[in-house]
Amino acid sequence: QVQLVQSGAEVKKPGASLKISCKASGYTFTSFYMNWVRQAPGQGLEWMGMINPSGGSTTNAQKFQGRLTMTTDTSTSIVYMELSSLRFDDTAVYYCARGRSRTSWGQGTLVTVSS
């Protein structure tokens, strides 16, 4: 079955960068886009961007242009999400989520931005 396993919780200072991994298994890695979605405490779901593991093309939500970088390693079926210049309001649970249809979700990674 499809499994997406994310890296563990992080605590970061304002201005720092964050890199989260998402290891996929149970399907052909290059056949599905991978999305990154975040959820601030008590808030709704916010789409950040997506990457096509076949070729590495990316699409970022306008809000994250210039701060968000997504990459893949097809040899290990891992997708990475890097967010730079962290702010307090980047505190959230970050999810990887496979595809546009019948989406499967990672378990989430809690990121706390605190001084």
Added chain:
Amino acid sequence: NFMLTQPHSVSESPGKTVTISCTGSSGSIATNYVQWFQQRPGSVPTTVIYEDYQRPSGVPDRFSGSIDRSANSASLTISGLRTEDEAVYYCQSYDTSNVIFGGGTKLTVL
């Protein structure tokens, strides 16, 4: 920018039927598929409806999805409500290459 609007909250009694709407701000919501996600407190979202009305395996047929082109909206209907259905439900679609989420609807079963 395309937006999806959901009611903030709905409530209904066990055994009853509830419908949650998701209205598109412009264009036609029927142009791209709509998904619905269930998120119970403290849990990861799960897909309950994809491609407008399809149910993933394991999702009971009490859950159904539909599109109303005249209202430019999608709906999630849950029949025979159970207390375990209490959750926040999100609709999701896309606009060109961007993924769009509705703001979520908190369903209370009381």
